[in-house]
Amino acid sequence: MAKSAFITGITGQDGSYLAEFLLKKGYEVHGLVRRSSSLRRDRIDHISKRYSENQFKLHYGDMSDDSSISRIVYGVKPDEIYNLAAQSHVKVSFETPLGTSDVDALGTVRLLEAIRMHSPESKVYQASTSEMYGSTKPPQSEKTTFAPQSPYANAKLFSHGLIRNYREGYDLFAVSGILFNHESPRRGENFVTSKIAAAAVAIAEGRQSQLTLGNINAVRDWGYAPEYVTGMWMMLQNDEPQDYVLGTGVGFTVREFLNESFNQVGLNWEDFVTYSDEFIRPTEVDSLIADNQKAADQLNWKPSIFGKTLVSVLIEAEKKRSKTGEYMVDPWVFE
Numbered sequence: 001m002a003k004s005a006f007i008t009g010i011t012g013q014d015g016s017y018l019a020e021f022l023l024k025k026g027y028e029v030h031g032l033v034r035r036s037s038s039l040r041r042d043r044i045d046h047i048s049k050r051y052s053e054n055q056f057k058l059h060y061g062d063m064s065d066d067s068s069i070s071r072i073v074y075g076v077k078p079d080e081i082y083n084l085a086a087q088s089h090v091k092v093s094f095e096t097p098l099g100t101s102d103v104d105a106l107g108t109v110r111l112l113e114a115i116r117m118h119s120p121e122s123k124v125y126q127a128s129t130s131e132m133y134g135s136t137k138p139p140q141s142e143k144t145t146f147a148p149q150s151p152y153a154n155a156k157l158f159s160h161g162l163i164r165n166y167r168e169g170y171d172l173f174a175v176s177g178i179l180f181n182h183e184s185p186r187r188g189e190n191f192v193t194s195k196i197a198a199a200a201v202a203i204a205e206g207r208q209s210q211l212t213l214g215n216i217n218a219v220r221d222w223g224y225a226p227e228y229v230t231g232m233w234m235m236l237q238n239d240e241p242q243d244y245v246l247g248t249g250v251g252f253t254v255r256e257f258l259n260e261s262f263n264q265v266g267l268n269w270e271d272f273v274t275y276s277d278e279f280i281r282p283t284e285v286d287s288l289i290a291d292n293q294k295a296a297d298q299l300n301w302k303p304s305i306f307g308k309t310l311v312s313v314l315i316e317a318e319k320k321r322s323k324t325g326e327y328m329v330d331p332w333v334f335e
Contacts, residue, residue, distance in 0.1 A: 004028040006076055006122075008063060008111070009084030013186040014127070016043035018082060018229040023051055025233075030076050032069075032085065035060045042327040043186050063107030066114070073114040073122075080236050082125045083111055086156070089190060090131060091281055093152035104155035112166050112174070123173040123236045128160045129153065130180040130221070130247065130288045138219075138289035142178065142245050149283040163243075173241045177232055180247030180290045183310060184225035185317035185330040192254060193222065196261050197314035201322055203272050204265035210272050214279025216254040219287035221247040224305035224313065234299045244299065247290020248306040260311045 005022050009015045010031030019029050029051075033041070041048075047056055059076075061068030063085045073081070086104045087093060093100040108126065115122055133140040134149035148154045160176050167174040183193045195211065202208035223246075231246045262269035295301040305313060317330050 002026050002028050003080065004030065004076065004078040005080040005082065006030045006032070006072065006078040007082045007084060008032040008107075009086060009127075010058070011041050011044055012084060012088075013043065013184055013188070013225050014182075014229055014232075015082075015084045016047070016186060017184070017226045018084070018232060019044060019047055019056065021226070021229050021233065023047065023055060028054070029056050030072070030078060031056075031058045032061050032063075032072065033058050034062050046328050063103045063110065066110040069110045070114040070118060073111070074118040077119040078122055080123045080125070081111070081115065082127075082232060083108060084127045086127065088129075088152065089188070090150045090152045091279065092190075093150050093155070094282055097151035100151050101155045104152065105158040108159035108162055112162060112172070115172065116166065116170050120170070120172060123241075124163070124175070125232050125236055126159055126163045126174065126176045127232075128176040128178045128243075129156045130178060130245075130290065131285060132157045132160060132178065133288060134285055138251065138287050139249065139291035140245070140288065141291035142243055142294055144291075149285050150281065160243075167241055173236070175235045175238075175241045176243045177235055178243065178245045179228055179231075180221040180223065180245070180288060182223045182225040182228040182246075183314065185314060185321070186225070186328075193257060193314060196254075196258055197311070197318045199272075200261040200265050200267065200269075201315060201318040204267055205322060207322075210274055212274045212276045212279070213254065213258075214276065215284060216258060216273075216275075218285065219251040219253050219289065221250060221289045222252055222257070222306060222310055223248045223303045224310055227303045227305060231295060231299065231301045234301055238298075242298070244295045244301075245290050245292055246295055246301065246303075247292050248303045249290050249292050250306055251287065251289040252307060257311065260308050261315060264311060264315045
């Protein structure tokens with residue numbers, strides 16, 4: 001009998017890649033989607049067309065509504081649950097701290113309670129984040145002290161601690177993946193890597209004249225999203241539940257990302273990029289770089305796409321998107 005999985009946040013970058021990955025492994029995949037007047041399912045439309053409803057089924061619900069979460073968990077009782085739903089933009093979390101906390105923190109409470117009551121045999125993955133490390137100096141590992149610098153990071157830290165509580169208190173197979181920044185052509189357009197790649201191509205093609213950014217000296221550990229969802233799955237295949245850091249171990253400044261992106265379209269970024277404090281956070285995180293040794297040793301998880309290679313992936317996708325007008329330009333083929 002095929003394994004089943006339930007993914008919250010299935011319409012997001014990670015959720016769409018994870019759904020593809022699991023479907024190719026023969027899973028029956030269930031996804032949580034919000035009912036709204038405007039539906040954006042660009043990242044999963046191609047999946048819905050490729051797989052039958054018996055293989056890929058969407059359920060209406062909301063992380064702020066405990067009744068809908070309980071109903072789905074009770075009805076599906078999946079083998080694996082991946083909680084990827086979140087308001088994940090750090091700057092936006094300062095503007096909507098209550099909404100961010102409701103989904104990113106209390107949403108996890110609602111999900112874990114539904115699992116505890118209705119499907120305690122389900123294995124649970126929680127999407128934690130490197131932003132929880134905040135002001136601590138890199139490299140950051142599973143043992144590094146957390147010092148969150150935003151409502152988003154604090155909400156995620158609440159959920160991270162809750163996973164440990166339910167693992168130890170209720171014997172749930174519950175794990176957190178502390179994922180460092182991971183990008184792809186499916187990344188939301190308000191994230192800096194997507195903004196840079198899209199602008200570089202648009203400026204080179206004469207469709208845009210400049211790009212405005214904030215702190216370009218911030219250091220981040222940027223990897224490729226499809227590789228990270230394989231790591232999520234690996235964590236749930238362990239005999240014992242453990243938390244893991246996933247990252248490349250390579251730091252890259254926004255300035256370096258800019259330079260490489262514009263180089264690849266034959267331009268000098270300094271001719272087109274302006275600064276605005278509109279994009280500065282009230283409290284900044286200077287440097288996040290992963291110590292991924294535990295994942296490498298225990299999961300044999302090793303990223304292969306980062307740095308200049310990652311920039312190339314994003315730039316090429318933007319060029320293709322510009323020509324075709326299609327949002328989905330990178331159906332990932334998992335080996």
